[in-house]
Amino acid sequence: MTDAADAALPALLTRTGRPAAELWPDSGLLHLNHGSYGRVPTAATDHQQRLQREMEAAPMRFMAAAPAGIAQARERIARFLRTDPDRLALVPNASAGVSTALRSLPLPAGSEVVLTDHTYGAVRMGVERAAREAGAHVRTVHVPLAAGDDEAAEAIWAGVTERTAMLVLDHVTSVTARRMPVGTVCARARERGILTIVDGAHAPLLLTDPVSEADADVWVGNLHKFASTPRGTAVLVAHPDVAQRLVPLIDSWGAPDPFPRRFDWQASADYTAWLTAPVSLQHLEDEIGWDRVRDHATAAAAHAVDRIGAALAERWGEDTAVDLGMPVGPIRLLALPAAVTTDATALRRRLGDAGIEAQITAFGDQHYWRLAMHAYSTAEDVDAAIERALPLLAAA
Structure with missing residues (x-):
């Protein structure tokens, strides 16, 4: 994780100074899709x-x-x-x-x-x-x-x-x-x-x-x-x-x-x-506060859209920004380049097999990467998504 990325999205801490991510079990997976099934804290x-x-x-x-x-x-x-x-x-x-x-x-x-x-x-x-x-x-x-x-x-x-x-x-x-x-x-x-x-x-x-x-x-x-x-x-x-x-x-x-x-x-x-x-x-x-969870998840989603969107645009030469009315802070969309497969199920499976929990959706003829972040989301997660997911998208 770069110093610049860390400065743009500092890790959320609990009220006692622990990383918020420690409240959830360490699965070894990259979680970018809290919006489908969520994740339950260990307690x-x-x-x-x-x-x-x-x-x-x-x-x-x-x-x-x-x-x-x-x-x-x-x-x-x-x-x-x-x-x-x-x-x-x-x-x-x-x-x-x-x-x-x-x-x-x-x-x-x-x-x-x-x-x-x-x-x-x-x-x-x-x-x-x-x-x-x-x-x-x-x-x-x-x-x-x-x-x-x-x-x-x-x-x-x-x-x-x-x-x-x-x-x-x-x-x-x-x-x-x-x-x-x-x-x-x-x-x-x-x-x-x-x-x-x-x-x-x-x-x-x-x-x-x-x-x-x-x-x-x-x-x-x-x-x-x-x-x-x-x-x-x-x-x-x-x-x-x-x-x-x-x-x-x-x-x-x-x-x-x-x-x-x-x-x-x-x-x-x-x-x-x-x-x-x-x-x-x-x-x-008690550990974090729901207002702080929402604020951090919103910042994490914005950071992810900026960083991953820029990486997608650089690789495929297409604008990934989505003009979305009435957006919701912690859940954001990136438009997938036309060269990426239109088989959303196969793409989700490919990412899942690589240890990346991600959601691919479609509306009309356009496919999207739906990012849903939470208290445990970090700049390191976003950098890892760029490093690990983009080659899989390119292979689609």
């Missing part, structure tokens, strides 16, 4: 493993106590998300949360649901299934990559007709790493009596107050991404107008309870991720 994985041992030692006792523990976890998670715990239920992931909303709030026959062309693939499939079953229609609107708040909101609203019953929007898009003007659109939809579901998969703790910003009928978000909790932990936050209409995908002994308590017990499952989530959130707040 949290240790806590979850202790809970799993307790569960195996006395499963009946553990399961009997689980609903009360989950209710407490919900309250602690709600404080981090600045929302009311009585509006928040836990679900396995954001896609499950969207599926829950679609099942509980069925589309009327002959109605329409509006999506954008940035919609996450699994969510799109869920919406299309729900529309087929209801005899409804899916309308997809184009939002330009560079569209700002007002332009994006108008592009979305241009797809609304007198038949529109629901809007399903990304808060932070997975493929294109941009925000959508969900607050503006959701407020307008509520005036028209149109239901809104916001897929905030990437938003928890990446944004400071995402639930209030959206004010959707149903907002879902993964905690295992930027928030760094164990995988299998996500939240569904419901507006009071629709909350009691929402039921879990699994009918179990909590079914007679009101929302959100009916979600606290969904049959035999490993609930240790849910019980560990608040421990993980509090651990990173």
Whole structure:
């Protein structure tokens, strides 16, 4: 790592002066993709493993106590998300949360649901299934990559007709790493009596107050991404107008309870991720502070875009900059040169085989390297990416 690079991006330290990277296990891999599955701090994985041992030692006792523990976890998670715990239920992931909303709030026959062309693939499939079953229609609107708040909101609203019953929007898009003007659109939809579901998969703790910003009928978000909790932990936050209409995908002994308590017990499952989530959130707040995590991750992403983008441009003679409307600091895009393979899956596999955790996405005819940084990201990581990844891109 060069002195200049180190000066541009100093390593983040904990409150006690340790490198933040020491809070996570050393896997020997180069992590440039916290945005897909996240990474869980060692203290949290240790806590979850202790809970799993307790569960195996006395499963009946553990399961009997689980609903009360989950209710407490919900309250602690709600404080981090600045929302009311009585509006928040836990679900396995954001896609499950969207599926829950679609099942509980069925589309009327002959109605329409509006999506954008940035919609996450699994969510799109869920919406299309729900529309087929209801005899409804899916309308997809184009939002330009560079569209700002007002332009994006108008592009979305241009797809609304007198038949529109629901809007399903990304808060932070997975493929294109941009925000959508969900607050503006959701407020307008509520005036028209149109239901809104916001897929905030990437938003928890990446944004400071995402639930209030959206004010959707149903907002879902993964905690295992930027928030760094164990995988299998996500939240569904419901507006009071629709909350009691929402039921879990699994009918179990909590079914007679009101929302959100009916979600606290969904049959035999490993609930240790849910019980560990608040421990993980509090651990990173105590050791670093979430504002400092966001600031550092934003600086790391900017540094990565500058350094890797310059290296790509020098090697291929093409501009890699992306004109992105409503960008999100810690998640950034680089346009891949035309000479690089358009098989994103093969390219991700090639990088993975070389020990590089990276995400390659595509929007339209353009492929992108999506960089998602976190507290542990360093200038050394960026230099290593240039040294190790560029030859693999050249071989594509």
